[in-house]
Amino acid sequence: MVGDILPGIQEDWDGQWLSFGLAVFILFMFSQGWVSPVFGYSTEQSPMAGAIIRNIYYPVYLCALALLILTWKSVLVGLIHTPLLITLILLCGASYLWSVDPSATLRRFVAFAMTCLAGYVIAARFSWRKLIEVIAVTYLILIAGSFVMAIVFPDKGRMTELFVGAWRGVFAEKNNLGAVMDVGFLACLAAGIQVAKRRWLWFAAAGGAAFLVLMSTSKTSLLALILGAGMMAFVWLSRRGPLLGVFLTWVAVCVLLAVGSFVTLMPEQLFHLLGKDATLTGRTNIWAGIDFVMHKQPVTGYGYGVVWSTEGEWTPLRWITEVAGFRAYHAHSCWYEVWLALGYVGLTVWALVFIETWLKAFYRTYRGDGGYFALPFITVYSLMSLTESIAIGWNDIRWCLIVLIVVKLALPGDGPVIAAPVAPVRPRRGLYD
Numbered sequence: 001m002v003g004d005i006l007p008g009i010q011e012d013w014d015g016q017w018l019s020f021g022l023a024v025f026i027l028f029m030f031s032q033g034w035v036s037p038v039f040g041y042s043t044e045q046s047p048m049a050g051a052i053i054r055n056i057y058y059p060v061y062l063c064a065l066a067l068l069i070l071t072w073k074s075v076l077v078g079l080i081h082t083p084l085l086i087t088l089i090l091l092c093g094a095s096y097l098w099s100v101d102p103s104a105t106l107r108r109f110v111a112f113a114m115t116c117l118a119g120y121v122i123a124a125r126f127s128w129r130k131l132i133e134v135i136a137v138t139y140l141i142l143i144a145g146s147f148v149m150a151i152v153f154p155d156k157g158r159m160t161e162l163f164v165g166a167w168r169g170v171f172a173e174k175n176n177l178g179a180v181m182d183v184g185f186l187a188c189l190a191a192g193i194q195v196a197k198r199r200w201l202w203f204a205a206a207g208g209a210a211f212l213v214l215m216s217t218s219k220t221s222l223l224a225l226i227l228g229a230g231m232m233a234f235v236w237l238s239r240r241g242p243l244l245g246v247f248l249t250w251v252a253v254c255v256l257l258a259v260g261s262f263v264t265l266m267p268e269q270l271f272h273l274l275g276k277d278a279t280l281t282g283r284t285n286i287w288a289g290i291d292f293v294m295h296k297q298p299v300t301g302y303g304y305g306v307v308w309s310t311e312g313e314w315t316p317l318r319w320i321t322e323v324a325g326f327r328a329y330h331a332h333s334c335w336y337e338v339w340l341a342l343g344y345v346g347l348t349v350w351a352l353v354f355i356e357t358w359l360k361a362f363y364r365t366y367r368g369d370g371g372y373f374a375l376p377f378i379t380v381y382s383l384m385s386l387t388e389s390i391a392i393g394w395n396d397i398r399w400c401l402i403v404l405i406v407v408k409l410a411l412p413g414d415g416p417v418i419a420a421p422v423a424p425v426r427p428r429r430g431l432y433d
Contacts, residue, residue, distance in 0.1 A: 008198070009197075012130075012197075016125075016126075016130070018070075019067060019071075019125050019126070020130075020134060020137075022063045022067050023122045023134045024134055024138050024141075025060070026060055026063050026064060026067075026122065026400075027118075027122070027134070027135065027138040027401075028138050028141055028142070029056070029057065029060045029395075030115065030118070030395055030396060031138065031142055031397040032171075032395070033142045033145060033146075033169075033170040033171065033180070035053060035172075036156075036168075036170060036171055036172045037145070037149065037156070041168070041172050057114075060114075060118070060395075061114040061117075061118075063118075064117050064121055065117075067118075067125055068117065068121045070121075070125065071124045074124035074125070075120050075124045077124070077411060077412070078120050078123060078124050078410060078411055081407075081410035081411060081412070082407055082410045084349060084352050084353045085116075085353055085406050085407070087349050088349045088350055088353055089112075089113065091342050091345065092109055092112055092304040092305075092341070092342065092346075092392060093109045093113070093304070095300070095301065095303045095341060095342060096109065096304075098297075098300050098301075098302075098303060099302065099303025099304065099306055100302045100303055100306055100307070100310050100315060101303065101309075101310045102303070104305065104306045104309060104310070105303045105305055108304060108306070109304055109305070109394075111394035111395055112304070112305070112392065112393075112394040114394075115393070115395055115399060115403070116403050118400055118403075119400045119401070119402070119404040119406075120404075120407050122400075122404055123403075123404045123405075123408040123411065124411065127369070128194075128408065129194050129195065129369050131404075132190050132191050132195075132369070133191050133195055135187045135191075135401070136184075136188045136190070136191035136202055136205065138397075139180075139181075139184030139187050139188060139205070139209065140184075140188065140205050142169070142170060142181075142184060143181070143205055143208045143209050143212065146167070146169025146170050146177060146181075147208065147212070149168075149169050150168075150169055150215070157169055157170070159173075159174050166215070166216055166217040167215035167216050167217075169212060174216045174217060174218055175216070175218045175220070175221065177212060177216045177218075178212075178213050178218030178222070178224075179218070179220075179221055179388070181209040181210070181212040181213045181216070181221070181225075182209075182213060182221055182224045182225050182380050183377065183380065183398075183401070184206075184209040184212075185209035185213065185225060185228065185229070186228050186232065186376045186377055187373060188206035189203070189206040189229075189232055189372075190232070190372040190373040192205075192206060193236065193372050194369060194372060210225060213225050220383075220384075224380045224383050227379055227380060227383060228376045228377075228379060229376075231380075232372065232376045234365070234375075235371045235372055235376065236372075238365050238366060239365075239366070239371075283332040283333070283387055285323070285324040285326075286324045286328045286331060286332055287331070287333065287336055288323050288324065289319065289320030289321070289322070289324040290320060290331060290336050290340055292319060292320070293316040293319045293320055293340075294339060294340065294343075298343055298344055299343045299344050299345060300343040301339060301340055301341045301342045301343035302316050302340060302341065303341060304341045304342065305341065305394065306341075307320075307340055308328070308329050308330055316340070330389040332387055332388060332389060333385070333386060333387060333389065334350075334385040334388065334389055334390050334392075335385065335391075336389075337389040337391060337392070338391055338392060342392075350391060350392070353406065354382075356406075357378055357402070357405065357406050357409065358378055358382075360374075361374040361375040361377075362375060364409065370405075370408060370409060373405075374405050374409060377401065377405060378405070381398070
């Protein structure tokens, strides 16, 4: 029956249904698209709900370990080929030694390590083409759920305060929906390009994700959607021929230089375009507070995952709050977040991982299956990283996807490690045969 509805799905996934189900379950749980519908649409969860949510992730970690058993050889190859990422992960664990709350750093590092492991095992288990469809199926669930919540349960699926009427789907806030659907649009569009048998399904899902971005009314997400679609077109056109690829590469470099100049020389116009004030809705005040506290510990930072939850008279959070003028819950920038937790040492390693990922994603534009998703994703991620804390996160699909892409780009051969077939040996022909 399923094979009739979705042509070719049975033969495409024959023998990998268990891995497919585990991977989709892991990514869906890390998306946190289930939290608000189950525990309520509130930005602050009760202590009991928070404890339940944390315990719910343990089965997710078990699923990652199950996938590890199925593909440990490929994971080992991935570990060998990603030394910078491994260094960053180990730095997060080593920050226990200088953390302002060592016990909390240890707990969150365990969750972070399992999130990274999930990225490794999913990347190692599937070829690029199947991997993109795994990601697309995950986002298809979020797309369908968001439509149901916004249309059938508008009192929950739409904003009731501040931006009244804006869609938020299965998430607590409209900007979350917009940011998630940006990636969903890219994943479904890439799946539609690469899986011709189900092209109608994935292109329709991509259209649904784009519609949800519009209904979220998030200008930043809309800009990211346009940017991601442009990069997807760039990848597609670059494969039409070498001369066109060279020309488009030159155009892309010029556009990036122009955008960089625009951001540097005319930031006020950029803020106006995004519908934000000159403080980026208070973000620059938070960054000023981080700059203040980092003067005391700039090299190593204050430890992984603890600054925003450790309150007290002499904690970094107290001084950040005093400088910013309000209590923040994260840095609103992945660069400031990494610097705050790991200092210049961690920030340098993260910058190297980031640059390496960009270069490899750009290289995949011209070969292999990875370019259709990797380059557009890292482009959108780069934009979001400026104002959102989407690096070194635990139980977070965005960080899991970054790990997944870094590992997949590093693995040789665009796919899982498969032993080369042994060619049959033909008998030598005699002189008079």
